[in-house]
Amino acid sequence: MMPFAFQRATALADAFAAAANRGRYVAGGTTLVDLMREGVETPERLVDINALPLHEIRLRPDHLEIGALARMAQVAANADVMRLYPAISQALLLSASAQLRNMASMGGNLLQRTRCPYFRDVTSACNKREPGSGCPARDGVNRLHAILGTSEHCVATHASDVAVALVALDASVRIASPEGERRIPLEQFYRVPGDTPHIEHVLRPGELIVAIEVPAGPHTEQSTYVKVRDRQSYEFAVTSAAVALAVDDGRILDARVAAGGVATVPWRMRHVEAALIGQPLSASTFRAAARLSVEGAVPLTFNAFKIELLPRTLVRALETLETLAVPAL
Amino acid sequence: MDSATTSQVQLTVNGKPVTLELDTRTSLLDMLREHLGLTGTKKGCNQGACGACTVLVNNRSVNACLTLAAMCQGASVTTIEGISENGRLHPLQEAFIRHDAMQCGYCTPGQIMSGIACIQAGETYSAHAVREFMSGNLCRCGAYQNIVAAVLEVAEQAGGRR
Ligand SMILES: Cc1cc2nc3c(=O)[nH]c(=O)nc-3n(C[C@H](O)[C@H](O)[C@H](O)COP(=O)(O)OP(=O)(O)OC[C@H]3O[C@@H](n4cnc5c(N)ncnc54)[C@H](O)[C@@H]3O)c2cc1C
Numbered sequence: 001m002m003p004f005a006f007q008r009a010t011a012l013a014d015a016f017a018a019a020a021n022r023g024r025y026v027a028g029g030t031t032l033v034d035l036m037r038e039g040v041e042t043p044e045r046l047v048d049i050n051a052l053p054l055h056e057i058r059l060r061p062d063h064l065e066i067g068a069l070a071r072m073a074q075v076a077a078n079a080d081v082m083r084l085y086p087a088i089s090q091a092l093l094l095s096a097s098a099q100l101r102n103m104a105s106m107g108g109n110l111l112q113r114t115r116c117p118y119f120r121d122v123t124s125a126c127n128k129r130e131p132g133s134g135c136p137a138r139d140g141v142n143r144l145h146a147i148l149g150t151s152e153h154c155v156a157t158h159a160s161d162v163a164v165a166l167v168a169l170d171a172s173v174r175i176a177s178p179e180g181e182r183r184i185p186l187e188q189f190y191r192v193p194g195d196t197p198h199i200e201h202v203l204r205p206g207e208l209i210v211a212i213e214v215p216a217g218p219h220t221e222q223s224t225y226v227k228v229r230d231r232q233s234y235e236f237a238v239t240s241a242a243v244a245l246a247v248d249d250g251r252i253l254d255a256r257v258a259a260g261g262v263a264t265v266p267w268r269m270r271h272v273e274a275a276l277i278g279q280p281l282s283a284s285t286f287r288a289a290a291r292l293s294v295e296g297a298v299p300l301t302f303n304a305f306k307i308e309l310l311p312r313t314l315v316r317a318l319e320t321l322e323t324l325a326v327p328a329l
Numbered sequence: 330m331d332s333a334t335t336s337q338v339q340l341t342v343n344g345k346p347v348t349l350e351l352d353t354r355t356s357l358l359d360m361l362r363e364h365l366g367l368t369g370t371k372k373g374c375n376q377g378a379c380g381a382c383t384v385l386v387n388n389r390s391v392n393a394c395l396t397l398a399a400m401c402q403g404a405s406v407t408t409i410e411g412i413s414e415n416g417r418l419h420p421l422q423e424a425f426i427r428h429d430a431m432q433c434g435y436c437t438p439g440q441i442m443s444g445i446a447c448i449q450a451g452e453t454y455s456a457h458a459v460r461e462f463m464s465g466n467l468c469r470c471g472a473y474q475n476i477v478a479a480v481l482e483v484a485e486q487a488g489g490r491r
């Protein structure tokens with residue numbers, strides 16, 4: 001690890017000042033410390049932001065507000081989140097381990113880096129880590145790589161589970177800087193690699209995520225997250241699906257669908273939603289809509305199986321909600 | 330602005346106050362092992378992927394390998410060396426011995442710290458719940474059956490089984 005200076009910020013102004021002085025924010029450190037040890041990240045100064053008052057989870061009249069420093073474990077176990085936004089709680093509980101969920105913050109989670117082994121290995125080429133050096137994953141070990149949103153320069157997946165649930169539920173991030181605050185829909189926060197895979201999001205240097213906001217709606221209570229993994233726990237997604245439905249009398253009034261493990265950014269699927277809305281709640285509706293999820297997918301040598309697995313993952317998630325939609329007798 | 334690459338940290342380890350001046354790169358794990366001689370906490374992967382380094386910080390289980398010591402200012406840390414009382418093993422340590430919940434023993438301190446967190450969290454209503462809560466602790470010898478049995482037994486004794 002490269003030597004670095006360390007300081008604790010106790011007010012937003014401290015944090016901004018330190019960031020302006022080549023500082024890098026650290027919250028849980030579970031991404032940053034790991035990648036610093038690998039030599040992938042080399043900040044000169046770390047700014048510990050944990051003393052900032054951004055830890056609260058609040059239920060507002062028309063949205064849920066999650067402080068950027070709220071821990072994954074804390075959000076997953078929050079009674080309002082569990083009741084009104086089950087997909088968020090489930091996506092978190094299916095992430096990482098109990099220890100990591102105690103450490104990791106929600107803001108840091110959104111900014112975690114890809115688990116692509118070529119990205120993590122500084123002796124290997126990687127356009128994300130070293131622009132222009134090449135992408136060995138394209139013709140290498142790419143079973144876990146993306147089939148959607150890829151470019152010839154990068155095929156790495158975005159690894160966050162909860163970001164998939166948040167993108168499905170129309171979440172926004174609130175971002176602060178010395179100039180004030182701005183709010184961006186999470187879906188627009190992430191950037192597909194294109195020919196600049198090293199640029200992953202729209203956060204400007206020194207900007208701080210202060211909160212995540214998730215709007216209320218009739219669909220959020222009927223939401224779920226399904227994750228398919230190579231082992232049952234403590235593993236990243238091979239494929240995953242976040243879905244939410246508003247249903248009345250057996251008909252789908254509204255739908256939200258996003259997928260993980262398959263795309264370079266958390267992948268919202270509005271065309272799948274459109275194919276669900278107005279249709280009867282039925283297996284054939286689910287299957288027809290889920291088929292559309294892989295339209296335009298570009299498989300690599302070892303991950304073509306995801307073209308079959310992704311629609312099945314979506315159908316599984318939709319079926320889970322269908323069971324919930326049957327009124328208890 | 331201060332650009333020193335050392336940092337002072339004051340914290341409590343197993344109930345004792347500690348003040349250290351450390352290279353900012355020092356992890357909580359290296360601080361415990363190299364600076365305080367508390368080698369019970371193990372280094373497996375040093376990447377958050379195995380749980381051998383599990384300790385309690387402010388009573389919550391964490392991976393000491395991904396925790397910077399400098400970020401533990403004011404914290405209270407409990408390691409495997411801090412759980413026995415008056416020379417008596419912690420009930421979970423005794424249960425591990427009774428159930429033969431180890432082979433090489435390398436993962437054991439981390440398993441026990443995680444097991445204590447599991448019992449405290451009340452995630453002991455089934456073997457599956459224990460396995461899920463403790464999935465962040467790998468055991469390369471595959472002693473899982475006996476580890477889960479030990480945790481369930483202590484939870485039951487403590488009335489923590491729901
Ligand atoms: C073994 C292992 C398994 C894992 N499994 C999963 C999994 O299954 N699913 C999953 O979703 N994740 C998984 N993770 C990733 C984990 O969830 C992330 O590492 C974690 O959420 C990052 O949060 P943090 O607070 O520790 O971030 P940090 O490491 O502190 O920060 C990450 C990045 O975000 C920046 N940052 C942090 N907070 C802010 C802020 N408020 N504003 C601006 N910038 C900020 C930092 O500068 C840094 O660049 C796993 C990680 C490990 C090590």
Ligand code: FES
Nearest residue numbers: 373374375380394
């Ligand atoms: S040594 Fe910390 S998780 Fe493996």
Ligand code: FES
Nearest residue numbers: 432434468469470
């Ligand atoms: S007893 Fe050997 S690794 Fe668990």
